[in-house]
Amino acid sequence: MSILVNDNYNNLEKNYLFSNIAKKVNAYVAANPDKKVIRLGIGDVTLPLTKTVIEAMHKAVDEMADQSTFRGYAPETGYDFTIKAVQNHYASFGVELASNEVFISDGAKSDCGNITDIFGDNEILIPDPVYPVYMDSNIMCGRKINLVDANQENGFLPMPAGVEKKSYIIYICSPNNPTGAAYTTAQLKEWVDFANETDSIIIYDSAYEAFIKEDYPRSIFAVEGARTCAIEICSLSKTAGFTGTRMGWTIVPAQLVRSNTELNPMWNRRQSTKFNGVPYIVQRAGEAALSEQGYAECQENIAYYMENAKMIADVLDEKGIWYTGGINSPYIWLKCPNGMGSWEFFDYLLNELQIVGTPGAGFGKQGEGYFRLTSFGSHEATAEAVERIRKTL
Template identity: 60%
Template sequence: MKINRNFDNLVPSYLFAEIASRTAAYVKAHPDNRLIRMGIGDVTLPLPPIAVEALRRGADELGVKETFKGYPEYEGYDFVREAVAGYYRSFGVTVAADEVFISDGAKSDTGNIGDIFGADNTVLVTDPVYPVYVDANIMAGRKIVYAPCLKENDFLAMPDKSLSPDMIYLCSPNNPTGAAYSAEQLRAWVDYANEHDAVILYDAAYEAFITDGSPRSIFAIEGARTCAIEFCSLSKTAGFTGTRCGYTVIPKELVRDGHSLRDLWYRRQATKFNGVSYPVQCAAAAVFSEEGLRQVHENLAYYQENARVISAALDEMGIYYTGGKNSPYIWLECPNGLGSWEFFDLLLNEAQVVGTPGEGFGAQGEGYLRLTSFNSRENTVEAVQRIKKLLSSSV
């Protein structure tokens, strides 16, 4: 018996596991100190009331013989897929309901999508990058090439004509940097993918945070339906991090190697996935109602204000950063030439604030740190005060 030796090529410790380990060690040594956690991008506000009501209603239906439901459809119930299609129409993008696949989240789908692609494909990812894009393809044994995101390009990598990738992972607004592509920049990527017969795997998990008119979907760009798959999630949009629900959109026009990628994904899901529970899908559909979106935007506005609090403090201290406007993430340059883990440890031990070291997102993340706006307002304000005090005393 042999194991998949591609796992030997993974970084030994997953980024967030290492953060948890260091944080736990600090708490054990200093049990009376209060930490403010601004590292992992988990939400803190409760689910919108309309989603909770729909969850209860769905659960109640499962307790009645006449409305009981067993296995859900692999691609999701029609009423949820129609709701997602209607949501796209609300910001001017046409997506058919039968191109929508309901899932347990974008993380799962961005990792699992590789099942429909050959192991000999070359994968392009931006650097810094969400670790799942890299690790899932290392596990599959694919060659990975990197497009550097740097201060010089505002952390928005553009196509490199010297590379010829088959699969291209893009995330906008980006995790971890918070930077968002403009329509013109996305058009360059779409043209590049169509020219190279490549497929863009587009993570739009943070589209609901966009405030400046940047595209909220790759399908807002002409030509994307022949080269792109889009992943989205209710985790950050509606606080479903623990509830687990997202969706993937694969256009019917998207064909490679003589095969419909939509049909291949359906076949994959039918084999390996038994769908999202009925109550959760009821809650998801409720989120996309007029009242649901109103409630969602209230929560989003709360996190966006937190981001403004963090951004204003960094502006005051003269620290370079991206994000904070179209994103719940603030990607800041570590002060005084500190490395990512050095600054992480400094904040943890001297200010009791937990961030995420940029180095954990790739080589180009060294020297940067990610903060999130998902904590409470009180904790966010206190965290920036602690950081300002620490840095003013260390200058």
């Protein structure tokens, strides 16, 4: 007689990636206190919140101080003004959403994890390498996980051709974390057609959509047929520097039906039961970030990061090192030179050039031999790192 725990947790692997990196860097710094280490492994934004967002938050804080404007419980799925701001954002790239299709949340990671709640025991299809939450949240509920290989041959953009035709929950992240590769509309259409044909569901993570510069889709709902097979999860974390401010959203189209059940009211019920809404102050911040002026400021910050990406891409081009990303994404995913493994190259960069990056092997088996650099550093630090690579590598 005892309470049973969720023993699927036993199947989780401990993720030592970032703690191993920290250990190696700390040891190097302790042994070489005079050396200047530059961190290009950061997956977090570094520029502060923009002026429009800050003003909106100060105003909202003042409203919370006055009984006549104080706000208590928010609607669990978001204030009308926040939902409207998201609708307007999507309309700016040609995607029309109904207000009850937009669910405001505290971020993409929560929604990616919690979306498993509304599904039964399905098989999962996940690209390798990938953002670890897709994998871990499904291991936690005991789902059978199928990996689809991303590799240099497919430009780290795996396609459905060759995948066994079954119903899956399919995870797609575009522009991709960690590879920075982005699907074209034609490529996404293949996935949408596959999902509709097999009665699958696509969980589409568009957290990096604001970095898209070229004519790539900003939302899966820009692709014909997606409203009958896809759920989209997005966030202001990278768009507006909200990693420590926390606002995102999930789109569940009204037309999305599986096993004779509409998924939109299911997600509504899930969120209304297990979530109590995003802070009023944060929703005002989100509204501001998506306003015309606010979004222009966000784009200035993104342009700053993308100048870093350009510097990194240029030196890799000079050296003839294969990479993807860095155009529609803050991430550059490169093949380790001279046949080095991911951790071997990590050690080389740290010890010889005092540059810290992220070993691709940490994101899945197919990441072995690859390496992630990010553009979230300062211009000065990135330029110095690039100069070291130019001289030494």
